[in-house]
Each structure stands twice: as structure tokens, then as C-alpha cells.
Amino acid sequence: MKIEVAKSAGFCFGVNRAVTLVEDLLRQGKKVCTLGPIIHNPQTLAHLEKLGARIVEEPEQVPPGSTLVVRSHGVSRSVEEQIARLPIECADATCPFVEKIHRIVAEQGQAGRIVLIAGNPEHPEVQGILGHCTGTAFVFPTAKELEKGIERWQFSQNSAVSVVAQTTFSVAEWRNCLEILKKVYTNAKIFDTICNATASRQSEAESLACTCDAMIVLGGRQSSNTAKLYEVCSRHTQTIFAQSAAEIPRELFAGVHHLGITAGASTPASIIKEVLVTMAEINEGVHSPETAESGDNFAEMLEESLKSLNTDEKVHGIVVGITPTEVLVDVGRKQSGFVPLSELTADPGAKTDDLVKIGDEMDLLIMRTNDQEGTIMLSKRRLDAAKGWDEVVAAEENQEILTGTVVEVVKGGVIAVTKGVRIFIPASQATASRSDPLDALLKKEVDFRIIEVNRGRRRAVGSIRSVLKDQQKKLAEKFWETAEEGKEYDGVVKSLTSYGAFVDLGGIDGMIHISELSWTRIKHPSEVVSVGDKVHVYIKGLDHEKGKISLGYKRPEDSPWEVLKRDYPVGTVVEATVVGMTTFGAFARIIPGIDGLIHISQIADHRIEKPQDELQIGQTVKAVITDIDFDRHRVSLSIRQLLENSEESNTADESAE
Structure with a gap:
């Protein structure tokens, strides 16, 4: 008898993740309670109970000091809130594919759409999905029940309808349901939420059943996906549903030359191995020595089947x-x-x-x-990668944010490791700006999303920029909630242009115009600030519509006119530098930012034809401030008054002698 084991038989990612979580917590010495059976398999449940795990039906039953594990089926929003209010630790093992359905039904309900759920209404996964619906929702277990429901629900064909399926729903039945839905509801949104592993498992089981004389389907009687496998296989060949090797009737295999074995997502490899050994014993009893020598070496086939399970590795x-x-x-x-x-x-x-x-x-x-x-x-690396790969694939489906460490800078990007899996992050997706150096990421912990998965080559591509954009969006929203003109911020100069400096205010950028950088005229912002400088700025203007922020950097109290008012009143003698000439006088710089006019009549104590007769550019002269017009920003200076005062003083001295 030839025995063929389906490659996809046994634990799926979600169930394996939940069981491993419970085992790890128990290994850490923690008291563990599971909210309902963690798996639909009596042997595994007995094993976990022996290790100390306890099953509870309500969160309130969890004793103090224990950790509550939410199984892969997930729970309703009300149960999540109930757990959050209790003084207990909670480890959530909800399957990522189930979490995805929770998000879909909540969003569709909030959008005012009617949600239809294909699945068993008594199954805990479906009950959890219903508990995340935010509007009208109905459940149908089969295409026939869907037809009855359409008559009973009585909402119009133009109604906004969104449809999801239980992760373990029959693929064939789902197709039948879709044909009905597409004919009835013109505005239906279809979300194909059947788990990829479930679809593959059912497809492989059906193909195997078509070529075998008999099939054995292994799994717990409460398991939805195992029941679907039995249903699929029964259509094509004699099929036995068993929870363990002890339930397999040996007499039924007389005359069976090709036996297929598959198992539900809740069936551990140890049970499949036990069944294979049992079938070896049955084979010896129902086949003659001649048959054994005819080419089918059952011992070799058994060993090959056991190897495929990887239980001994x-x-x-x-x-x-x-x-x-x-x-x-x-x-x-x-x-x-x-x-x-x-x-x-x-x-x-x-x-x-x-x-x-x-x-x-x-x-x-x-x-x-x-x-x-x-x-x-x-x-360890390969085992971690094998476990982590399923989580990486699920993260791509859910757009979940992963955390990893950048271990290499390579041509065209960086390599980050998460859950033992190497993720390539292209340079265009590695930083917020293309100008940011990749080397700065080396050995750093980074958050990223998976944007591409090649299952055949087991390669994944990630994006740090995607996460950074989301973070910046949240920071920007928070900024605009509180931003107002005059409010002050500490920021970092991010980049310079010919017309100003861009400042990072913490997730959002504002610009200091070149005219706002200094009270004196400058040719380029680099004369005042450099990239990376910490600056204290204030908001000068906000454009909510365009999302633009104008910043001020120079302070009113630092204005040269304020300095002049404080330190240089009328009558003050100053040393000024000649900076310009006109036909009516000369301009001299009193302090940076303020030039005063020495009228031609005030340059000398005698008549001159033009300023150049007495002065030249760059010359330093002593002059007295004779007038200040703060409104028009004008200052008048006089050299002549100083000269005349000096002559009067000298005359007075001579008279005294």
C-alpha cells in the first residue's frame, strides 16, 4: 500500500504561534490561562494542561498573578475592553489574518455599509468578528443559507454591502456564495479573507483525494478547518475522520492500494507520525510478502514521510x-x-x-x-528564519510594522534582520530623504513595513520611509492642532536654500526667510546658520490650506533701531564709517544695520562743493547725532557741530588766559 501525506498537513502559522506562546510562557514559570481551548486538539490540550495551562471561559475567572492568553480565533471588542479593565497580564495570540478581518468589518461598518460574514455563526472566530462590527451585520454558513437570508434581510440590491469570510471557510462554498452575491448586490465589496494556508490545504487535499483509494483526515472534531477537509475529500473517495491513530478502523483498508493522509491546522506532527506508524502495522497485516517485494518498500516510504514532517530535526x-x-x-x-x-x-x-x-x-x-x-x-538562525518567515508574510498582508536591526549597508540599500529573516530595504525606502546617509542606519534599530514578498525565493523588501511618513503625518496633525502665531519652538536646521533655511520642528518643517535671519543684509543663509544647528524660532505666519509655516529668527529686541534707541540718544558723539556718497551729503555707518546722513552743510565748518572734497569711502569720522526719526528710520549726523564746539572751547580757553 502506497501512503501519501499532504505537504501542508498539520499546524498552520496562527495555531503554531498560539501553542508556542503558551509553551514559552509556561517555560518561563508563569501561570497561564487560555480563554477557551487554545487549539481544537485533545492531545495537545492534555499536554498543555499537564504543563500547567488552565482553560477559562470568562476573563474574570483568571486568578491573580496569571497570564491570560487570547487564542488565535480572537475575541470581540467588548471582551478586549473587559480584559483591559482587569488587573491581569494578557498575551494576544490572535491570528494576524483574523485581526485583518476585525479591521475590515469595523471600517466597513463605520462607512455605513452592511457587513455579511460567510462562516459558522457558532464558531468563536465568527463570534469575535461579529463583535468588531460597528453597524448592521449578518452571518451565513452556506450558499443555500445565503439565498434564504437575502429574502429574509430585505435590503435593496443597491445597498452598500461588504462581504468577508471566516479564515477556514470552504473555498468551493465561497465561490458559490460569490456567484449569488454578484448577481444580487450591484455595489458589493468582496474581501477574500480565507487564509492562504487554508485554501492551499483544501486544494491539496482535494487533489490527493482524487488519486487515492481512501483518505484519512486527522484533527479535532471541533475544528472548523478539519471539518472542511473531510467535506472536500468525501466528495471524491472513501474518507475517515479521526482524532488519533486509535480511532482508525483497520478492517476498512483491505484492498486499498493508495492511501492519502491530510490533517487540519490544529493537528500536531506527533499525531500524524503516530498514524503513519499505525498504518505500517496495518500494511503488514493486509499485504503479502510478494506485494512488499514488488517495488513499494514501505519502510522506506514511512521513513521518507516522517522526514517530511521535520519532527526529528x-x-x-x-x-x-x-x-x-x-x-x-x-x-x-x-x-x-x-x-x-x-x-x-x-x-x-x-x-x-x-x-x-x-x-x-x-x-x-x-x-x-x-x-x-x-x-x-x-x-538557530534557520529555525528562527523559518518561524519568522510566516510572520513576515503575514506582516505584508496586514501592513503590520516590524522592528529590526540594520546589519549591513549594501549596494542599493541596507539589510535589516527581524525575527531571524533578512529584509532588503532599498535606498529609496531607507530614509525620509534621499540625501540622508545610509551609513547612519548601521547597527540601528528601525521600524519598517514589508512592501514586497517573493514566496518562491523567500525574499522580502521593506520600507522605513513608509513608517516615517506615517509618523510625520501624526506629528504634523498634532502640530496643527496647537500651532498659533507667536508660539516659540526649538528646532534643527534641516537644509539651506538661496532664499532661506528650513527648520525641523519635530516631524514638520517650517522656513525662515533670508530676510528673517538677520537684521543686517546677508547674501546667503549660511552666513548666519548651518545645517544641524539648533535654533530657537517663533511662528510668524501659518497657511493651513497649503500647510506652510513661516518662521521668525531675529528678535525685535535685537533690532539695531532698538539698540540705537537704548544706547545712542540725540547728542551722542559716535565714530562712524563713511559708506556712501551723494551730491547732498555722505552716509556713515553708526552701528551694523543703521547708516546716518551727514548733510553736505554738516561735513565741514566751511563751504565745500561736494562731499568728496573732505571725505572718502571707508574713512572713520567723529560725528554727533543731531536727530533721529524712528518712524521713517532716518538718522542725521554732523561733523561741523563738533568742529564748531571745539573752536568755541578753544576760544573760551584763550580768553581765560
């Missing part, structure tokens, strides 16, 4: 030694385990003693066994 180890190039690990076997640095992390610049310490425990993948040397080469 994963081990749990304890760090017992550390060298610069590898980590020595005790995995409970005679052979010595070691993890090369390259298999410990995806970061090429990392050091072993920075990553682990003696006594650390970790899950590892067996890469190679050398019986002659008595060693096992292990990998």
Missing part, C-alpha cells in the same frame, strides 16, 4: 560553552552539539558572547550529524 538545547566562532550546546544526546556563529545569527558583525550566555536555552535545527566525530552541527 528540531531539538532543544542548553548552552554549555562559548567560543568566538561557535556555541557549544547540550541537546541530551551522546553527540556534542555546536552552533557556528554563522548559524547563530543573520548579523555578520555579531559576536557570540553578545548573543548568548552559559545556561541559555534555545530551539535548534539539526544541520548535519557526524557519527565518527560524535558531533551535531545545529542552526
